[in-house]
Amino acid sequence: MSETKAPRILLVDDEEMVLTSIRAYLSLETEYEILAHTQPEDALRRLDEGPIDVVVTDYLMPRVTGLQLLAEAKKKQPEAARVLLTGHADKQSAIQAINDVGLYQYLEKPWDNAQLLLVINGAIERTRLLRGLAEKVEELDAAHGQLKEAQRRLIRAFL
């Protein structure tokens, strides 16, 4: 597992105000790397640039909803945990969509810092576990491949 790198959190909200507050809180409480964006397009580009542990996004944004963004994020990095911030009014649609985008959690606005951190920590753990598992499976696959190769050579040598 690549435990060496600090967890990376991708934060998306169309309001700079929200980003500033959450970023300040997380950088005070944690060593996480925070990538914050008001434009969903910029956030999606970030997902092409390297592994992200958690994507936290607002639900209601102009042009793109948080769910559409998370659906895209899921295609780009399926293991990255997805967290949705919702207002009270759109809570219902958020709950309905939990399955569609494989939501890890949703939080209601106004958000509670301690709860947000708890959710993010759980999400990081889950993502790292998934990635670790994927690595192990790959290693196993590689080892299996090597074994197969050795077996083939052995057989060839005796035939």
Next chain:
Amino acid sequence: MADQPPAITSGASSSLDPEIRQLREKLAEAYRLVALGQLVTGVVHEINNPIGSIVSNNEVSLRALSSLRQKLDAARLAGEAPPQKAIDLVDTLLSLAAVDKIACERISGIVRTLKTFSRVEERDLRLVRAGDLLRDAAKLVDCQYRRRIELQLFVAELPEIECYPQLLSQVLLNLLVNAGQAIEGEGRITVRAAQVIGSEPAAIEISIEDTGKGIAPELRPRIFEAGFTTKPIGVGTGLGLALSRKLIEESHGGRIWFTSEVGRGTTFYIRLPVRQTRPPAT
């Protein structure tokens, strides 16, 4: 007639049974509350972000300040210059204070506009800038629709007009909410206001144009009827336009009309005299 609440008086109301008058008054009040209630959802949503920010910032500020205090004390004891971490904390706190200021301004702005609409006691003719009423109404409606509807305001230099501000706000609010409800998905509402050139007596005209679904020709004669609505229960009571017409024509001596094209949109027009010329009732 100015001594009676204009919301509920018709031309013949002075001869009306007081009980009926009271009922009408209740109805108008109930309608106002419903209209306001619809907006509250949007307003609550609008307040979420600034409140969330302030609460969060406050928590961070308190913690950062105490940590800062410790670091500076430690440095002073050791006779050192302030550590980098302390300087970073100061920067963070400064940025949070800036956000708090914006967040608070936004909340007070919303609360202020909300107050304009819930002021019950204000029933007197006043001189006001129509542009201010339009901007306030637009701001409230914008809370509700801003993510899907673009609201444009073109307000020319306007003379101050003599009116019942709260009642006029109520009309504007209803027309704007109707416009918003007529738009499915994304669209635009354009509000214009200007003085009518060459009009005698002086008058202003306000128009509210939407890119909504329009009104079918066969429904057009009915939309000003009290109780006529095409909206589901819980959304429309069908009183908005009936009341609006009453408030414009009877309370202000103005006119209200509309043009509409199915599939393209609807424009409502209001024409208001700049001065109320009718002699006040004794």
